[in-house]
Amino acid sequence: MPSHTRDAEGAAPLIELAEYSFQYRAQSEPTLHDIDLTVRRGEKIAIVGASGSGKSTLISAINGLIPHHHRGTTHGTVRVGGQDPATVPLVSTASVVGTVLQDSNSQFVGLTVAEDVAFSLENQQVPHDEMPARIAQAASLAGIGDRLDASPQDLSGGQKQRVAIAGVLVDDVEVLLLDEPLANLDPAAGRATVELLDDLHRERGTTIVIVEHRLEDVLHRDVDRIVLMADGRIIADAPPDDLLASGLLEEHGIRPPLHVAALRHAGEPVTAAQRPSRSADIDLTSAQIAAVRTWVDAGTHGPGSPTTDGSTPGPAPGSGEPGAPGTVSTPAEAPHAPLALDLHAVRCEVPVGPARTAVLLEGITASVRRGEMIGVLGSNGAGKSTLARVICGAEALSGGKVLIGGVDAHGWSVTERGKRVGFVLQEPGQMISQPQVTDEIALGLRAQGLEAEEISRRTTVVLEACGLTPFRTWPVSALSHGQKKRVTIASVLALEPEVLILDEPTAGQDFAHYSEFMGFLRTLNATGTTVVLITHDMHLAVEHTERVLVLSAGRLLADADPAVVLTDPELTRRADLVTTGLYDLARRCDIADPHALVHRFVQADRADQADSEACR
Amino acid sequence: MSTPVLGYIDRPGPLHALSGVSKLVLALGVVLGAMIGFDVRYLAVVAAGSIALWGLSRVRLRDLALVLWLIAIFATLNNIGIFLFAPGYGTELFGTRHVLVAGPWHWDVTAEQLFYQLTVTLKYVAVLPSVLLFVATTRPPEFASSLARIGVPYRFAYAISLALRYIPDVQREFRTISLAQQARGLDISRAVGLRTRARNLGSTLMPLLMGTFDRIESISAAMELRGFGRGPGRTWLVRRALRPPDVLVMLAAGLLVAAPIVLLGVNGGRFWNPFG
Numbered sequence: 001m002p003s004h005t006r007d008a009e010g011a012a013p014l015i016e017l018a019e020y021s022f023q024y025r026a027q028s029e030p031t032l033h034d035i036d037l038t039v040r041r042g043e044k045i046a047i048v049g050a051s052g053s054g055k056s057t058l059i060s061a062i063n064g065l066i067p068h069h070h071r072g073t074t075h076g077t078v079r080v081g082g083q084d085p086a087t088v089p090l091v092s093t094a095s096v097v098g099t100v101l102q103d104s105n106s107q108f109v110g111l112t113v114a115e116d117v118a119f120s121l122e123n124q125q126v127p128h129d130e131m132p133a134r135i136a137q138a139a140s141l142a143g144i145g146d147r148l149d150a151s152p153q154d155l156s157g158g159q160k161q162r163v164a165i166a167g168v169l170v171d172d173v174e175v176l177l178l179d180e181p182l183a184n185l186d187p188a189a190g191r192a193t194v195e196l197l198d199d200l201h202r203e204r205g206t207t208i209v210i211v212e213h214r215l216e217d218v219l220h221r222d223v224d225r226i227v228l229m230a231d232g233r234i235i236a237d238a239p240p241d242d243l244l245a246s247g248l249l250e251e252h253g254i255r256p257p258l259h260v261a262a263l264r265h266a267g268e269p270v271t272a273a274q275r276p277s278r279s280a281d282i283d284l285t286s287a288q289i290a291a292v293r294t295w296v297d298a299g300t301h302g303p304g305s306p307t308t309d310g311s312t313p314g315p316a317p318g319s320g321e322p323g324a325p326g327t328v329s330t331p332a333e334a335p336h337a338p339l340a341l342d343l344h345a346v347r348c349e350v351p352v353g354p355a356r357t358a359v360l361l362e363g364i365t366a367s368v369r370r371g372e373m374i375g376v377l378g379s380n381g382a383g384k385s386t387l388a389r390v391i392c393g394a395e396a397l398s399g400g401k402v403l404i405g406g407v408d409a410h411g412w413s414v415t416e417r418g419k420r421v422g423f424v425l426q427e428p429g430q431m432i433s434q435p436q437v438t439d440e441i442a443l444g445l446r447a448q449g450l451e452a453e454e455i456s457r458r459t460t461v462v463l464e465a466c467g468l469t470p471f472r473t474w475p476v477s478a479l480s481h482g483q484k485k486r487v488t489i490a491s492v493l494a495l496e497p498e499v500l501i502l503d504e505p506t507a508g509q510d511f512a513h514y515s516e517f518m519g520f521l522r523t524l525n526a527t528g529t530t531v532v533l534i535t536h537d538m539h540l541a542v543e544h545t546e547r548v549l550v551l552s553a554g555r556l557l558a559d560a561d562p563a564v565v566l567t568d569p570e571l572t573r574r575a576d577l578v579t580t581g582l583y584d585l586a587r588r589c590d591i592a593d594p595h596a597l598v599h600r601f602v603q604a605d606r607a608d609q610a611d612s613e614a615c616r
Numbered sequence: 617m618s619t620p621v622l623g624y625i626d627r628p629g630p631l632h633a634l635s636g637v638s639k640l641v642l643a644l645g646v647v648l649g650a651m652i653g654f655d656v657r658y659l660a661v662v663a664a665g666s667i668a669l670w671g672l673s674r675v676r677l678r679d680l681a682l683v684l685w686l687i688a689i690f691a692t693l694n695n696i697g698i699f700l701f702a703p704g705y706g707t708e709l710f711g712t713r714h715v716l717v718a719g720p721w722h723w724d725v726t727a728e729q730l731f732y733q734l735t736v737t738l739k740y741v742a743v744l745p746s747v748l749l750f751v752a753t754t755r756p757p758e759f760a761s762s763l764a765r766i767g768v769p770y771r772f773a774y775a776i777s778l779a780l781r782y783i784p785d786v787q788r789e790f791r792t793i794s795l796a797q798q799a800r801g802l803d804i805s806r807a808v809g810l811r812t813r814a815r816n817l818g819s820t821l822m823p824l825l826m827g828t829f830d831r832i833e834s835i836s837a838a839m840e841l842r843g844f845g846r847g848p849g850r851t852w853l854v855r856r857a858l859r860p861p862d863v864l865v866m867l868a869a870g871l872l873v874a875a876p877i878v879l880l881g882v883n884g885g886r887f888w889n890p891f892g
Contacts, residue, residue, distance in 0.1 A: 069837050091843040099841050106831055107838040111624075111781055115757050118853040123843035125851045135853075153784060167842065394795040418799030425796050429830070430789075433797075433822040443819065444800035447812075495800060 013079070014096070014175055014207055015039040015062055020076035022061055027072075031057045033232045035076070041174065044201045044208040046218045046240075049229030050253030050510040051481070055211045058229070059179050061085075062209075064093035081174070091123075097175040098168025102183055104160040105152065107167070113139065113155070114148040117166045134170055141204065142166035143196055157380055158189030162196070169200075175207040176200065182214045183508045186379040186536040188576040194220045213510045215249065216257040216581065219277045228252060245272040253512035258539070258601065259581035263288055265604040266295035279581030284588055292589045292597070299600035337369040339406055340499045340530045341391065341421070347399030348383075348390050348554075360386040361554045364400070370498065373522070373531040375541035375562060378551035379576030384534045387551065388501050393417045405498060419448075422492035426504045428484035431491070437479075438463070438472050441491045448495075458494045465524065466490040482513050486520065499530040506540060515609055518544050538577055542566050543602050550575050563595035563602075623783045624755050629674030631753040636762030638862035638869075643750040645869025650743045653876025654886040656731070659738040662872065666745035675752045683748065691740045695733055699723070706732035712891040728891060735887070756780040761852035770850050778835070789827060794820045 017037045023030040032054045039045060049055045060066045061078055064085035078085060081096035101107050110116030117135045126134070139145040144162040152160060161181060168176065176197070182190040198221035200206045212218050215226075219240060226243045228236040230252040236243055243249065247269070249256045259279035263270050268291040270276035274283040348361040361383050368374055378384045389395040391402055393414045402409045404420045425431055434440040438459055445455045463469045466486045471479060476487060485505070492500065505521065506514045522544060525531045535541060541548045541562040548565055550558040552575045558565055565571055567583045582601055586594035631639065646662060653659060677684060698705070706728030707713045714727040754762065760777030764770040794804060802816040839845075880886065 063841060065837060065841070069840060089846065090840055091846045094841050094843060101834065101838055101841075103834060105785070106834040109778060109781070109835065109839060109842075111756050115853055119839075119844070120842045122850045122852055123846055125847055125849060128851055128853065128855060131851075131853050389795070392795060392799055394791075413803075413805070414795060414798040415801050415803050418801060421799075423796055423799045425792060427827075429827055430793050430823050431796050431800075433819040444802065447801035447803070447816065492800065 012041055013038045014041050014081060015209075016077075016079040017061065018077045020061065020074070020078055022057060022066060022072055022074050024057075024070060024072040030073075031232050032061065035061075035234055037227065037234060037237070039175070039207060039209060041207055042201075042205055043225070044198075044223050045210070045225045045227060046215070046223045047209065047211045047227045047229060048213055048215055048218075048249070048254050050213065050512055052231075053229040053252075054232040055229055056179060057232075059099065059177060059211055063097050063099045063177055064088075064090045094168075094173075095171055096173060097177050098171060098173035100161065100164045100168060100176065100178045100181060102180045104157065104164045104184075107164045108152045108160055111151055112148065113144060113150050113163050113166075116152075116163050117148075117170055119167060120171050135166075138166040138170035139163075141169050141200065156189065157184050157186075158192060161185070161193060165196070165200075169206075173206075175209060177209045177211075179211050180213070180508070181210060182212055182217050186576055187217070187538060187578040188379060190214070190217045191220050191578060194218060198222070213254060215254055219257060222277070228254065239272075240277045241272040241275050244276045245270050253510050255511040255539075257581050259585040261605070262292065262582060262585055262597070262601050265601065265608075266291040268292070279584035279588075289589045292585065293591065295604075296586075296589075296591055296597050296600045299596070299603055337371050339367050339403065340370045340372075341368040341532075342403035342406070343367065343391075343400070344403070345400035346387075346390060346397060346402060348386055348395055349398040350395065359554060360395075361390065364551075364556050366549050366556060366559055368499065368530060368532060370530050371525070371528060372547065373525040373545050374533070375545040375548040376532060376534045376551065377536065377538070377541055377548045377562075377565070377575065377577065379536060382551040382575070383554040384536075384551055385503065386554070388423065388503060388532075388534055391417070391421055391501065392423050418497070419495055420497055421499045421501060422495060422497035424485075424488055424492055424500065424502045424505070426507055428481065428488045431488045432476050432484060435475055435477070437468060437474055437476055437487055440476060440487055441494050444491060444495050458496070462490040462493045465493065465527070467520065482509065482517055485517065489524075493524070493529070497529075499532060500524070501532045501534065503534045504537075505533060505535070506537065514540075519609065536577070538562070538566055538572075538580055542598055543605065550577075552576065561595065563598035566598055567594035623751065623780050624759075625675050625679050625752045627674050629672065629753070631669065631673040631675075631749060633861075634753075634865060635858055635862045636754045636758040637765050638858065638865040639750045639754055640759075640762045640766060641866045642869045642872075643746050645872040646746040647743050649872040649876050650739050652873070653879060654735055655876065655879045655883060655888040656735050656738060656890075657888060658876055658879055659735060659742050662742040663738050666742055666749075669749055670745050673749055673753055675749060680748055680752065687740065687744055691737060695737060698733055698736065699729070703729055705729065709887055710889050710891045714891070731890070732887075751780070755854065757852070757854040761855050764850075764852070771845060774844070782831075786824070786828060790820070790824055793823050 015038070017035045020032060020035040021030050022032045035058065047055055047058065057066070060070055062080060064080070066072065067074065067086050068090040074086070080093050083092070085093040108116050109119055114135050117139055118131050121131050121134060135148070136145060139148060142162045142165040144159060144166055147155065147159065155163065165176065178197070181193055185193060194217060197208050197210065201208050210218055210223070223240055225237060226240050227234055228243065228248060235252055236246065236248050238246070244256060244260050255261070257277070257279065259282065260270050260276055266288070268285070268288040270282065274285065276282045343364050343366050346361055346364040347359070349357050349359045352358045364387065376384050376387060386395060390397060393409070393412060404417065409417060432440055434443055441459050441462060442455050445458060463472050466489060468483070468486055468490055471483065476484060479487065489500070502521070506517060509517065518540070521531060533540065533545060545562055548558070548560065548562045549556060550565055550571065557575055558571055566579060567586065569579050569583070572579050582598050583594050586597040591597050646666065650659065650662060703723050706726055709732060710728045712728060715724050716727055716730070717725040719725060751759070756777040759780065760770070760773040763773035763776065797816065797820045798804065802819050804813055804816050804820060808816070879888070883889070
C-alpha cells in the first residue's frame with residue numbers, strides 16, 4: 001500500500017533507534033549492532049529474523065525492559081514517544097508501547113478475563129467504579145468482550161492472546177508490540193490474530209509492530225514494511241513486495257511464502273511490481289503460469305526424480321513415491337510391514353469438574369505401519385495430545401482398544417508402554433533432569449536395571465545416531481535448543497522403542513533449525529524408527545510425512561496424503577487448518593491436481609536442502 | 617481438570633458468599649485464639665465449630681485430600697515426637713501422675729501426658745480447617761485484596777494470590793512431565809521401592825522447578841510492563857462490600873480471641889486442669 005506509506009512518512013516518529021547497540025551483562029558479544037529503525041505513528045511493520053538474530057532483544061530495547069529489567073551496555077540512542085526509556089520509569093514507556101509477550105499464558109495474571117484486563121488500571125489506582133466500562137471497551141476492541149467472566153483454563157490460546165491485547169489496549173497505548181504472536185497458535189487462530197491486528201490498525205489507527213518468523217501468516221494482511229534482522233543487525237527495511245522479490249529472506253533463514261518459493265523453483269521468480277505478498281492476489285504473468293505448469297508436469301512424469309533421501313527407508317518399501325498422483329491412502333502401499341500401532345474405535349471420556357464429563361476422542365480407528373512417518377494434524381484442542389496420551393497409557397480408554405505391536409495394550413502401565421512407544425515432549429526442558437548429556441541418556445536405561453556395558457553400548461549408538469557424539473561430555477546447559485531437543489530424543493531412543501511420538505517437534509524454531517531438525521528425524525525414520533508427529537503445522541506434514549490423520553473435535557476427519565488434505569479447502573476449514581499459498585497457486589495456474597504441485601514443491605525443496613547441506 | 621492440591625474450590629456455598637476480609641479475620645481469630653488458649657474445653661468448642669463450618673461450606677474432604685493427609689501425617693509424627701522426647705511433660709504441667717501403662721525407661725503412659733497431647737492435637741483440628749476453608753472458599757483476587765485491606769503490603773498479597781492462580785498450571789505441567797518420565801521407565805508409582813521412587817520423583821521435579829523459574833521470570837516482566845509496583849497502593853476490581861453476615865463473622869472472630877484471654881484468668885494458668 002504505497003499511499004499508506006506516504007501518509008506515514010509525514011507522521012511523527014513514535015519509536016526511533018539510532019546507531020543503537022546493546023550487550024547483555026552476562027555476554028561477551030553485543031546482541032544488537034548499529035540498529036537504525038524508525039516507526040512512525042500509524043505504521044504497521046513486521047520484524048523478521050532467525051532465532052538468535054536479536055528480535056527479542058530489540059523488543060526489550062523498545063519497551064524499556066532494557067535497562068529496567070535486563071542490564072547491559074548500551075550505545076546509541078532510543079526514543080519512544082520522544083523519551084529515552086532508560087530515563088523514565090518503565091510504566092511511562094508502557095503507556096505508549098503496549099507489549100504482548102509470546103507466552104500469553106504467563107501474561108495472564110487475573111483469575112478471569114475482566115480481572116486480567118483490569119490489571120493495569122488497578123496498578124494506576126483507577127477508582128473501582130470506573131473500571132468496568134473501560135474493561136468492557138478494551139475487551140470488545142480485542143474481540144473477547146463476550147468472555148469477561150471466563151477463567152484462563154477455559155480459554156484457547158488465541159483467546160488468551162486477545163485478553164493480553166485487551167490488557168494493554170485498556171491503557172490507550174499508541175503502539176502494539178507483539179513478540180511472536182503466532183508461535184503457539186494453530187493456523188486458523190493465527191490468521192484470526194493477524195486479522196484482528198489489521199482491524200485495530202485500520203479502525204483505531206493503532207501502530208503495530210509484529211515480531212515473527214512465520215512470515216506467510218503475517219502477510220495474510222498487508223504490512224507497510226518488513227524489517228529483516230540477522231546476527232543482531234538490520235539487513236533490510238523495505239516494503240514487503242521489494243523484500244520478497246529480493247531473495248534476501250531465504251539467505252537469512254526466513255521461509256518466504258510458499259507461492260514465492262514455488263515460483264522461484266519453477267524458474268520464474270517474483271518481482272516487486274507484481275505485488276507478491278499474497279498468493280490470492282499476486283499479479284501472475286503468463287510466463288510464470290506456463291513455467292509452473294511445465295515444472296509440475298516435469299515432476300509428475302519424471303520417474304527418476306523423486307530419488308531423494310525420503311525414498312530409501314529400510315523397512316518401509318516404497319513409502320511415498322512423492323510424485324505419484326493419487327497416493328491418497330498409504331497403508332495400501334506398505335502392505336508387508338507389520339502394524340506398529342493399531343487403534344480400534346478409540347473413545348476417551350474424562351471428568352471435568354463435578355458430575356460433568358467431556359468426550360475428548362470418539363471412534364478413532366487408524367493404524368501405523370512399522371517404518372512409516374505420519375502426522376497427526378488438527379487445531380489446538382482437536383484431541384491430538386489426548387490421542388498420544390491414550391497410546392502412552394496416561395489417559396484411560398472408555399471404549400475401543402489400542403494395539404501396540406499387534407498386542408492389546410490394555411492393562412499395560414505407562415512404563416511398559418514406554419518401552420515400545422517413546423514419547424518426546426515439546427519443550428526439551430520438560431524432560432531433561434541430569435546435568436550431563438550421557439547421564440541424561442543413561443537415566444532411563446539405569447532405571448531399567450540394565451548392565452553397565454549394555455548402557456554404554458546403547459548410549460554410544462544413540463549419541464552417534466543423533467549427532468551428539470562430540471557433545472557427550474558436555475553439560476546440557478551449554479547446548480542450544482535444537483541440541484537439547486536431540487538429547488531428549490536420544491534419551492527416548494536409547495530405550496529402543498518401535499514408535500517415536502513427538503509433540504510439536506518444531507514449534508517456535510526458525511526455518512533453518514526446523515529444516516535441520518526434520519532432516520535428522522527423516523534419517524532416524526530411514527533407519528527403521530516409526531515416527532508419529534503431532535503438529536498443527538501443515539508445511540511440516542506436507543514436507544515430511546507420507547500420511548496424516550486429521551483430527552477435529554475428537555473425531556478422525558481424514559486419513560490421507562497430506563498434499564490432498566492441504567489442497568482440500570472444505571477439509572482444512574473443518575479441521576481449523578488453512579490451505580497454503582500452494583493451493584491458490586495451483587488453482588490460479590489451472591492445475592487440475594493441486595496436490596501434484598505440492599508434491600513437486602516438496603521434491604524441489606528437498607533437493608535444495610540436500611544441496612545446501614552438501615555445500616556445508 | 618482435576619482440583620488443585622490447595623486452592624479455590626468453585627462450588628458456591630454459604631462461605632463463598634462471605635467477603636474475603638471477614639473470612640480472613642475469622643481465620644486469624646481462630647489462629648490467634650488457639651495460640652493463646654490451651655484450655656481443652658475452648659479448643660473442643662473451636663474444633664467443633666471449624667468442623668461444622670466445613671460441613672456448611674460444601675467443600676469436600678476429597679477436594680483437599682492431599683493437604684489433609686499431609687497434616688494428619690505431620691500431626692501424628694508430632695505426637696510421637698512429643699511422647700518420645702518429653703513423656704513426662706504432662707505430669708510437669710499438671711503436677712499429678714496417673715500411670716495408665718508402665719513403659720520401658722521413662723516412657724510411662726500417664727493420663728496427664730495423654731491429656732496434654734490431646735490438647736495439642738485439638739489445636740490442629742481447631743485451626744487448620746478454618747484456614748483451609750478460607751483458602752478454599754476465597755477467590756484468589758479477592759484473597760489478595762482482603763490481605764491488602766487488612767494492611768498486608770499489596771506486592772506481598774498479590775504474590776500469594778498469583779501463586780494460587782498458577783497452582784493448576786503447575787499441576788498440569790507436573791502431570792505432563794511425570795508422564796514422559798514414567799514412559800522412560802522412571803516409575804513413581806508404588807510398584808518400586810521408596811528410594812528409587814524418591815530419586816525418580818527428583819527427575820520429575822527438576823524440570824518442573826527449572827520451568828517454574830523461567831515462568832516466574834516472564835510473569836514478573838509482564839507484570840512490570842503493565843505497571844505493577846508503580847505506586848504505593850493499588851485499587852482492586854474484585855472487592856466485596858461488607859454485609860451483616862460479614863460483620864457477625866468478624867464479631868465471632870473477636871469473641872474467639874477474647875475467650876481464651878478470659879479463660880487465662882479463670883483457670884489461673886494457660887491449661888485447664890481436670891486432675892487438680
